[in-house]
Amino acid sequence: MPKLIRLQLLFSWLSLDVVFGAMASMYFFQELFHVQLEWPIFVLLGLAVWTIYSLDHLLDARQSKRSSSSRRVFYRQNKLVLSVGILVAVVAGLTGAFYWLGWGKELQLTLVLIVAMGGCRWAIQKLGPVVLKEVSIALFYVVGSLWLPILRSEAQDLSWQALAFAIVFFMLALLNLWMLSFLDREDDRQDGFISIAMLLPPIQMIQWIRKLAFLGIFGTMASFILLPSFYRPFSCVLLLVFLVHYLTFFQSGLSATGKRQRMEISFWIPWLLLWI
Numbered sequence: 001m002p003k004l005i006r007l008q009l010l011f012s013w014l015s016l017d018v019v020f021g022a023m024a025s026m027y028f029f030q031e032l033f034h035v036q037l038e039w040p041i042f043v044l045l046g047l048a049v050w051t052i053y054s055l056d057h058l059l060d061a062r063q064s065k066r067s068s069s070s071r072r073v074f075y076r077q078n079k080l081v082l083s084v085g086i087l088v089a090v091v092a093g094l095t096g097a098f099y100w101l102g103w104g105k106e107l108q109l110t111l112v113l114i115v116a117m118g119g120c121r122w123a124i125q126k127l128g129p130v131v132l133k134e135v136s137i138a139l140f141y142v143v144g145s146l147w148l149p150i151l152r153s154e155a156q157d158l159s160w161q162a163l164a165f166a167i168v169f170f171m172l173a174l175l176n177l178w179m180l181s182f183l184d185r186e187d188d189r190q191d192g193f194i195s196i197a198m199l200l201p202p203i204q205m206i207q208w209i210r211k212l213a214f215l216g217i218f219g220t221m222a223s224f225i226l227l228p229s230f231y232r233p234f235s236c237v238l239l240l241v242f243l244v245h246y247l248t249f250f251q252s253g254l255s256a257t258g259k260r261q262r263m264e265i266s267f268w269i270p271w272l273l274l275w276i
Contacts (some may be wrong), residue, residue, distance in 0.1 A: 006088065012257070013071050013075075015049070015057070015264050016259065018053055019049050019050050020268055021076040021264060021268055022144070022267075023046050025141075025142075025145035026149065027272065027273060030149045032149070033153040035149050041101075042102060043144075044096055047089045047092060048114075049144070057071060058082055060075070061079065063071040117143075121136060134174060138177055139170060141173045146169075161227055164223070165223075166217055168238055171219075172242060174212065176264075178197070179197045183260060185198050217243065220239040220242060223235040224236065237269055237273065240266075244269070249263070
């Protein structure tokens with residue numbers, strides 16, 4: 001395997017594309033809610049996202065002993081190194097959080113949020129309907145990205161327009177998960193995992209994906225036209241991410257791995273706000 005392709009796969013398997021996407025998402029909400037976050041907060045978010053995703057992949061790899069998924073095979077073969085890495089990330093994250101945030105309201109509320117998210121995730125996996133799996137992950141992703149920007153925002157910045165963008169971002173995250181679920185449905189079936197893409201007929205799942213994508217595309221176009229000029233860069237950013245998802249998912253001839261990588265990297269687009 002060529003070294004460049006191997007590096008791209010490692011970048012994706014280690015969820016580093018998701019980490020940088022989450023940091024870009026936080027920057028999106030920072031600008032939307034008129035706050036300034038210190039760079040260590042972005043690092044802490046990156047550590048938290050990497051820990052959650054890596055732990056989730058590690059547990060999946062443990063449950064699927066004969067997986068054909070290259071990601072799960074990678075996690076099973078490197079479980080010791082990755083387990084140590086997760087432990088280091090947790091210790092570094094907690095230490096950094098105490099150092100940069102202090103034992104104040106922000107850290108206390110964040111820890112409560114993390115416990116609540118973990119409890120909801122466990123309850124949905126054990127008791128809840130499968131359809132809530134992607135919904136809950138998308139919700140947690142968005143809440144985690146906007147949590148500190150909202151806590152630090154002023155009351156006048158919590159407008160209905162800004163909160164509407166949070167809802168659209170949730171739709172985008174859900175679209176991403178539905179698309180990935182559809183791409184991974186055969187691997188999930190072989191490994192004994194249940195997802196929404198396995199419960200619905202492929203044609204119906206495609207219809208759901210297409211409708212949600214169109215809703216996001218036309219919704220962001222409408223926000224560009226109808227909302228004040230301040231919100232137009234945010235509308236453009238979300239429109240671009242929706243378009244990349246739609247065009248990538250329905251592009252023929254592109255492998256499932258290539259589609260996954262391109263869609264995950266599209267969440268980096270909010271970094272464009274640095275130059276606007």
